[in-house]
Amino acid sequence: MRAVLVIADGMADRPIRELGWKTPLEAAHRPALNQLARNGVSGILDPIAPGVPPGTDTSTLALLGYDPLKVYSGRGALEAVGSGVEVLPGDVAFRCNFATVDKNFVVLDRRAGRIVNEDATELAESLQKIKIKRSLNVEFFFKNTVQHRAALVIRGHSLSTAISDSDPEVAGKPVLEAKPLSGLPEAKRTARIVNYLTQEFHKVLKKHPVNKERAKHKLIVANMVLCRGAGTIPKIAPLSEVFGIKAACIAAVPLIRGVCKVAGMKLISVKGATGTIQTDYTAKARAAVDASKTNDFVLVHVKATDVASHDGNFKQKIEAVQNFDKMLRFMLEHVGLDSTYLAVTADHTTSSVTGNHEGDPVPVVISGPYVRQDDVVEFGERSCAKGGLNRIRGTDLMHTLMDLLGKTRKFGA
Amino acid sequence: MRAVLVIADGMADRPIRELGWKTPLEAAHRPALNQLARNGVSGILDPIAPGVPPGTDTSTLALLGYDPLKVYSGRGALEAVGSGVEVLPGDVAFRCNFATVDKNFVVLDRRAGRIVNEDATELAESLQKIKIKRSLNVEFFFKNTVQHRAALVIRGHSLSTAISDSDPEVAGKPVLEAKPLSGLPEAKRTARIVNYLTQEFHKVLKKHPVNKERAKHKLIVANMVLCRGAGTIPKIAPLSEVFGIKAACIAAVPLIRGVCKVAGMKLISVKGATGTIQTDYTAKARAAVDASKTNDFVLVHVKATDVASHDGNFKQKIEAVQNFDKMLRFMLEHVGLDSTYLAVTADHTTSSVTGNHEGDPVPVVISGPYVRQDDVVEFGERSCAKGGLNRIRGTDLMHTLMDLLGKTRKFGA
Numbered sequence: 001m002r003a004v005l006v007i008a009d010g011m012a013d014r015p016i017r018e019l020g021w022k023t024p025l026e027a028a029h030r031p032a033l034n035q036l037a038r039n040g041v042s043g044i045l046d047p048i049a050p051g052v053p054p055g056t057d058t059s060t061l062a063l064l065g066y067d068p069l070k071v072y073s074g075r076g077a078l079e080a081v082g083s084g085v086e087v088l089p090g091d092v093a094f095r096c097n098f099a100t101v102d103k104n105f106v107v108l109d110r111r112a113g114r115i116v117n118e119d120a121t122e123l124a125e126s127l128q129k130i131k132i133k134r135s136l137n138v139e140f141f142f143k144n145t146v147q148h149r150a151a152l153v154i155r156g157h158s159l160s161t162a163i164s165d166s167d168p169e170v171a172g173k174p175v176l177e178a179k180p181l182s183g184l185p186e187a188k189r190t191a192r193i194v195n196y197l198t199q200e201f202h203k204v205l206k207k208h209p210v211n212k213e214r215a216k217h218k219l220i221v222a223n224m225v226l227c228r229g230a231g232t233i234p235k236i237a238p239l240s241e242v243f244g245i246k247a248a249c250i251a252a253v254p255l256i257r258g259v260c261k262v263a264g265m266k267l268i269s270v271k272g273a274t275g276t277i278q279t280d281y282t283a284k285a286r287a288a289v290d291a292s293k294t295n296d297f298v299l300v301h302v303k304a305t306d307v308a309s310h311d312g313n314f315k316q317k318i319e320a321v322q323n324f325d326k327m328l329r330f331m332l333e334h335v336g337l338d339s340t341y342l343a344v345t346a347d348h349t350t351s352s353v354t355g356n357h358e359g360d361p362v363p364v365v366i367s368g369p370y371v372r373q374d375d376v377v378e379f380g381e382r383s384c385a386k387g388g389l390n391r392i393r394g395t396d397l398m399h400t401l402m403d404l405l406g407k408t409r410k411f412g413a
Numbered sequence: 414m415r416a417v418l419v420i421a422d423g424m425a426d427r428p429i430r431e432l433g434w435k436t437p438l439e440a441a442h443r444p445a446l447n448q449l450a451r452n453g454v455s456g457i458l459d460p461i462a463p464g465v466p467p468g469t470d471t472s473t474l475a476l477l478g479y480d481p482l483k484v485y486s487g488r489g490a491l492e493a494v495g496s497g498v499e500v501l502p503g504d505v506a507f508r509c510n511f512a513t514v515d516k517n518f519v520v521l522d523r524r525a526g527r528i529v530n531e532d533a534t535e536l537a538e539s540l541q542k543i544k545i546k547r548s549l550n551v552e553f554f555f556k557n558t559v560q561h562r563a564a565l566v567i568r569g570h571s572l573s574t575a576i577s578d579s580d581p582e583v584a585g586k587p588v589l590e591a592k593p594l595s596g597l598p599e600a601k602r603t604a605r606i607v608n609y610l611t612q613e614f615h616k617v618l619k620k621h622p623v624n625k626e627r628a629k630h631k632l633i634v635a636n637m638v639l640c641r642g643a644g645t646i647p648k649i650a651p652l653s654e655v656f657g658i659k660a661a662c663i664a665a666v667p668l669i670r671g672v673c674k675v676a677g678m679k680l681i682s683v684k685g686a687t688g689t690i691q692t693d694y695t696a697k698a699r700a701a702v703d704a705s706k707t708n709d710f711v712l713v714h715v716k717a718t719d720v721a722s723h724d725g726n727f728k729q730k731i732e733a734v735q736n737f738d739k740m741l742r743f744m745l746e747h748v749g750l751d752s753t754y755l756a757v758t759a760d761h762t763t764s765s766v767t768g769n770h771e772g773d774p775v776p777v778v779i780s781g782p783y784v785r786q787d788d789v790v791e792f793g794e795r796s797c798a799k800g801g802l803n804r805i806r807g808t809d810l811m812h813t814l815m816d817l818l819g820k821t822r823k824f825g826a
Binding site (some may be wrong): 015023050052053055057068072075079095229354356357358359360381382385386390391 | 799804805826
């Protein structure tokens with residue numbers, strides 16, 4: 001017996017007027033999802049709690065059975081770890097964006113036009129070469145990940161995560177000064193380091209050949225690095241210890257890979273799985289089927305559904321759901337349903353209207369040999385609310401799956 | 414976008430034999446409530462937890478998003494604040510009743526025949542004139558509110574809420590001596606003050622002209638003050654801080670006004686809204702519609718449904734529900750449904766059979782532009798249990814509403 005948990009990032013939505021008040025999921029052709037609902041037990045799930053908009057990181061921690069309210073320690077370190085950047089205890093790590101600013105440091109584009117990986121890599125390599133001034137007595141590691149995304153790790157004595165972001169979170173506002181959020185000297189020192197690096201990065205970026213080339217091709221330049229989510233490594237026991245299982249993760253997005261890495265899961269890389277809307281679904285599905293043969297638990301994460309909704313593009317979201325459904329079809333046909341529990345959910349609701357993560361529950365289904373199959377025949381936000389799981393919390397799902405695998409311990413006698 | 418939360422006090426009930434095992438709510442003609450259910454998302458809600466009978470105060474705290482298990486500090490201070498009596502940190506406040514006792518201090522009527530406001534005011538003014546003996550080194554403030562209800566605030570050094578009630582809670586038992594509930598001198602001192610005041614109050618009341626007049630008209634006299642619910646001001650952040658909203662409250666009952674006041678809400682007084690079965694529903698509805706134009710959140714509280722059930726009068730309860738429904742009709746027609754989330758619930762179940770608050774869940778509905786409309790077409794204790802919200806907790810509702818308004822913060826990244 002094994003379990004495969006497939007998470008479609010931000011797949012849940014709110015009803016949309018233009019879709020006759022259906023959600024994109026409800027409007028999509030989704031025969032595989034509906035087959036899972038027909039054969040399984042469905043429900044709705046609050047990743048954190050009703051009405052609380054989850055981050056992708058906090059939700060994924062919850063879906064792996066960890067209580068994010070207790071263990072979450074910021075995005076930065078998770079993303080850095082997931083990007084293959086080493087983060088040690090004591091390090092402070094940041095999620096960064098390549099961005100575009102004007103002369104007055106006002107942000108014009110928080111994603112530098114979703115800069116391509118090749119350009120971002122060349123810029124990041126130049127930034128890593130910067131010699132930091134001796135008096136700061138600190139090291140840094142900077143690495144780009146997917147498109148405009150990057151990670152920054154600061155290593156040295158007396159650092160703190162209690163500093164504010166330099167990222168203003170919206171275009172049209174100036175880059176912020178990182179500020180200490182506590183009176184401790186560690187916080188002041190860390191803020192000073194971040195502000196220093198922000199300046200140094202800008203100096204290198206504004207005259208960088210890659211940007212000159214971009215300007216020539218009428219592309220907006222990546223002349224700033226915005227930092228947010230100062231964090232450290234969360235202190236959690238690996239899944240091998242918690243449930244005694246061998247677990248693997250198939251995800252392209254560094255933040256998810258980071259969460260899975262700190263949970264002690266094996267990270268499987270799939271050629272063509274990009275974390276974008278053009279990701280290769282079949283390659284991912286095949287990798288998941290393969291991984292399920294040698295692992296007790298496989299987490300598969302698909303980002304495309306969320307990308308579409310952040311852009312407010314519900315038609316593209318329907319398409320992403322339909323592609324996701326094809327991926328599930330492949331898994332249904334190859335995964336060995338008599339010995340596999342196949343669960344599908346979303347890590348949060350993303351509204352195609354607001355473009356934001358929202359606190360609405362997400363649909364969830366568990367299909368497999370011994371679930372209490374219910375009457376639900378469609379996988380959707382509303383249909384699943386009538387299912388046999390009723391309304392559960394994010395942390396409940398993993399325990400339910402592990403219990404089906406016989407990997408839980410009796411509490412009491 | 415704005416939200417209006419309408420709370421019908423104790424509206425939920427248990428099935429009643431004489432109603433063919435329907436509840437009063439289910440038996441009532443309630444077209445507006447049913448319209449809300451048809452257009453909205455419904456569910457059942459445990460104000461505190463399943464099987465835990467909530468107080469009106471703890472439930473209202475929960476419905477505003479505060480965890481009453483963490484912040485509740487007694488009824489007395491909330492009621493006093495809601496009556497316009499100032500309560501400062503360190504003060505100990507009590508909910509009081511004018512009551513009727515015989516020569517042996519046995520309680521004949523805990524509400525002095527639901528004494529009219531005019532009589533109660535005259536009595537309270539006399540009580541406030543009592544000169545407290547110097548040696549106690551303490552001040553007191555006594556104010557009547559609605560009918561037999563009143564508030565007592567004790568101010569001075571070394572006071573404690575750890576004292577028992579003087580109110581025996583049922584007729585036929587003698588007035589209790591307030592006793593210290595801890596070994597601390599503060600508790601002993603506070604109990605001594607309450608017992609002293611009880612004696613002094615009785616001395617003034619028993620020979621008061623108002624009571625002589627009442628006796629002449631064959632009305633039972635208000636010759637005793639019963640104290641209960643020693644409390645202090647709860648330490649909570651105002652809603653303006655928690656959610657960044659402007660919030661107002663329309664309620665006649667001091668306890669509700671007190672909860673809303675400590676939550677930083679504006680208290681709106683409505684002429685004709687009395688907190689009794691004869692309350693002017695239309696005036697309340699109109700005030701709610703007006704308030705919704707200048708506030709992000711408006712809480713409207715109707716007491717009449719609870720009064721009827723405490724009296725075991727399920728026919729009157731049906732009538733109260735039907736009046737409540739007319740009030741909602743007015744709101745539905747005037748509130749601007751394309752930009753308003755209208756939510757309706759009860760703060761607890763009150764059984765018309767036992768006359769008590771019970772721990773059964775209450776029905777809840779949220780209607781508004783982007784809710785996941787479900788199949789529920791009737792608002793009732795059982796029909797709502799099949800709704801898309803499934804079963805939530807009291808504290809979940811406010812977060813859900815605030816999330817619909819875009820007033821929640823993402824947890825994580």
